[in-house]
Amino acid sequence: MAIKTLNFLVKQFSNYYRDHGNAILPPSQFENREFAFFWFSREGALRHTSFANLEELIQFMGREGPAHTFHSAAYYEKPDAPQMPLKEWRGTDLVFDIDADHFDLPCQKQHDIWWCLECGHRDHGRRPDLCPKCNASRLDELKWMCDECLAKSKEEAIKIIENFLVPDFGISRSEIMIVFSGHRGYHVHSYTSEILSLGSQARREIVDYISGTGIDFRSHGFVDNAYGVPKGPDPHSPGWERKIAQGIRFLFQNPSQLQKIPGLRANQARILQEEAKTISEHLMEEPARYITPKGVGRKTWSTIAQYVLESTSAIVDEPVTTDIHRLIRLPGSLHGKTGFIVKKVELSALADFDPFRHAQTFQGTITVSIKDSPAFTLGSVHYPPMREIKKELPLSAAMLLLCKGVAEIT
Ligand SMILES: [Zn+2]
Ligand SMILES: [Zn+2]
Numbered sequence: 001m002a003i004k005t006l007n008f009l010v011k012q013f014s015n016y017y018r019d020h021g022n023a024i025l026p027p028s029q030f031e032n033r034e035f036a037f038f039w040f041s042r043e044g045a046l047r048h049t050s051f052a053n054l055e056e057l058i059q060f061m062g063r064e065g066p067a068h069t070f071h072s073a074a075y076y077e078k079p080d081a082p083q084m085p086l087k088e089w090r091g092t093d094l095v096f097d098i099d100a101d102h103f104d105l106p107c108q109k110q111h112d113i114w115w116c117l118e119c120g121h122r123d124h125g126r127r128p129d130l131c132p133k134c135n136a137s138r139l140d141e142l143k144w145m146c147d148e149c150l151a152k153s154k155e156e157a158i159k160i161i162e163n164f165l166v167p168d169f170g171i172s173r174s175e176i177m178i179v180f181s182g183h184r185g186y187h188v189h190s191y192t193s194e195i196l197s198l199g200s201q202a203r204r205e206i207v208d209y210i211s212g213t214g215i216d217f218r219s220h221g222f223v224d225n226a227y228g229v230p231k232g233p234d235p236h237s238p239g240w241e242r243k244i245a246q247g248i249r250f251l252f253q254n255p256s257q258l259q260k261i262p263g264l265r266a267n268q269a270r271i272l273q274e275e276a277k278t279i280s281e282h283l284m285e286e287p288a289r290y291i292t293p294k295g296v297g298r299k300t301w302s303t304i305a306q307y308v309l310e311s312t313s314a315i316v317d318e319p320v321t322t323d324i325h326r327l328i329r330l331p332g333s334l335h336g337k338t339g340f341i342v343k344k345v346e347l348s349a350l351a352d353f354d355p356f357r358h359a360q361t362f363q364g365t366i367t368v369s370i371k372d373s374p375a376f377t378l379g380s381v382h383y384p385p386m387r388e389i390k391k392e393l394p395l396s397a398a399m400l401l402l403c404k405g406v407a408e409i410t
Contacts, residue, residue: 005402005409006041012399013040013334014065016361021058024332025344027071028191030054032090034072034079036327037064040336050079067336070327073189075196084325091196094203095328096210097320098156099185100149111144111374142404144374145184150355153185158350159314160188164210168239171195173347180355182335182342187328203322212240212313217305220244222298232283232290232301240309245288247308252280261307264300271295334361339399362395368407376400 017024027033035057036047051057061069072079073095077088100108104126114127118136127141157178165171165188175192198206208214220241221233235245251257255276258269272279275293282289290301320326329335329342340359356378370386377383378397390410393401401407 001402001405002408003041005407008409009040009067009336009339009399009402010065012065012339012362012395013067013336014062016334017058017061017065020332020361021062023341024054024058024061024330026054026057027093027330029075032075032077032079034074034076034087034327035330036070036072037066038068038336040065040067048080048082061333066333069330069333071330073326073328074324089324092198092324092326094190094192094195094198094206095320095326096157096160096188096314097181097185097317097328098153098160098188098315099181099183099317100145100153101143101184102315102317103149103152105149105152107146107148111146112141113374114139114141142374142406143184144376144404145355146376147354147356149184154350154353156314156316157186157188159312160210160316161347163243163312163314165190168209169195169206176347177331178345178347178350179329179331180340180343180345180353180359181329182333182340182359183338186345189328200322200324203324204318207316207318207321209240210314211316211318212309215240215309217244217302220305222302222305232288233305234287243312244305244308247312248304249280249283249288251304251308252276252283261304263303263306268296268300272300335403337403339396339403360396362399364395365392366395366398367392367410368398368401369410370401370407373401373404373406 031050031052033050034047035049035051036045038045051060074092075090077090079087081087109125112126113122113124115122116131116134116136117138117140119131119134121131121133127139130137131139161176161178165176166173171190171192175190177189179187179189181187221231221237223231232248233241233245235242235249237245255273258264258272258276261269271293279291279293282291292298331342331344333342334340335342339362340355341361343359345353360379367390369390371388373386375383375385378394378400381394381397383397398407402409
C-alpha cells in the first residue's frame with residue numbers, strides 16, 4: 001500500500017476517534033483490562049498497555065489512529081505488566097468468535113480470491129497451502145464478505161445464545177453482549193460473575209458442548225431394548241438429549257423439513273414423509289416411541305439425530321474461547337480491513353441488523369484509483385466489479401477498498 005494511502009487511513013481513523021469517541025464502549029472494570037493496537041503504517045503491535053480512564057484511551061486513539069484495537073477478555077491486577085505471569089490474572093469473560101472463515105459457503109467461492117506470488121496463478125475460494133501450478137507457498141489472498149456469509153455468522157451467534165447460553169447455562173440475556181466484528185462475523189461476550197474464574201479446560205468443555213463435539217447418541221437415549229425396538233432420547237431429559245428429542249419431534253411435525261437431511265436416501269425420505277403423522281404421534285407418547293416403518297431402520301434414526309445435532313450446534317473458533325488471555329476487538333472501534341464499526345447490536349435488533357448499512361460511519365466522497373475490486377453493496381448502492389479505474393466514490397465505499405488494499409489514494 002502506498003504511503004499516501006496509509007497516511008490517509010490513519011487520518012480518517014483518527015478523525016473518527018476524535019469525532020465519535022463517545023461510540024467507544026468501554027469494557028467493565030476498564031482499568032483492569034490490557035489494551036492492544038495494530039497500525040496502518042508501522043509493523044508490529046503495541047501490547048501490554050492500560051489506561052486509567054476512557055478519556056485517556058479515546059485521546060490516544062484520536063492521536064494515533066490505530067488500524068485495529070483490542071482489549072483483553074481478561075481482568076488483571078497489573079494489565080500493563082509486560083509478561084502474562086506478572087499481570088496477576090483475576091478472571092476472563094466468556095467470549096465466542098463466529099467468523100465466516102470457519103464456514104464453507106458457496107458465496108466464498110465467488111468473492112474470495114487468492115493468487116500465487118511466484119507464478120501469478122489465481123483462483124477463487126479458499127487459499128490452498130501450496131500453489132497447485134508451481135508448488136510455491138508464497139500465496140496472497142483477498143477475503144470479502146456478503147449478505148450470505150454475514151447472515152450465516154449471525155445465525156451461529158443466535159444459536160450460541162438461544163440454544164445454549166440462556167437455556168442450558170442459565171445466563172441472563174442482560175449479561176450477554178453481541179458485537180459485529182467489523183469484518184466477517186460476530187462476537188458474543190458474556191460476563192456473568194460465575195464464569196469469570198473458569199480456566200481453559202472448563203472453557204474447552206463449554207466449546208465442545210456448544211459445538212456438539214464427541215456426542216455419542218447411545219448416551220443420549222438411543223439404545224436397543226430387549227425386543228430390538230429402538231429406544232430414543234427423552235424430551236424431559238436435560239441437555240443434549242432433550243435438544244435431540246425436541247429437534248426430532250419438530251422434524252416430524254414439519255415433514256417437508258425431512259427432505260433437507262443429508263444422508264437419507266430418497267426413498268427413506270419419502271417413507272418418513274408419508275408416515276410422518278403416525279411417527280409424530282408415537283413420538284408424543286409418554287415415553288416417546290421411535291418406531292421403524294418398513295424401509296427405515298435404526299441407522300435412519302441416527303442419521304436424523306446427526307442432522308438435528310448439526311443444525312442445533314454452533315460453529316465457534318475454539319482458541320478464542322479457551323485462551324483466557326485472548327484479546328477481543330473493542331466495541332465502537334473501527335476494523336482496519338474494512339473501515340466498518342465494530343458494533344454492539346442489541347439482541348432485540350439483531351434480526352434487522354445489516355452491517356452494510358448500520359456499521360458505516362464515513363461521509364463525503366473521494367476519488368480513488370481502483371486496482372481490482374469485486375462486486376459489493378454498501379448502503380443502498382450496488383457497485384459492480386471494478387478494475388484499473390479512477391473513480392469518485394462515497395467515502396465509506398472508498399474506505400472499504402482502501403482498507404482491503406484494492407485501491408489507492410490518487
Ligand atoms: Zn504458483
Ligand atoms: Zn459471502
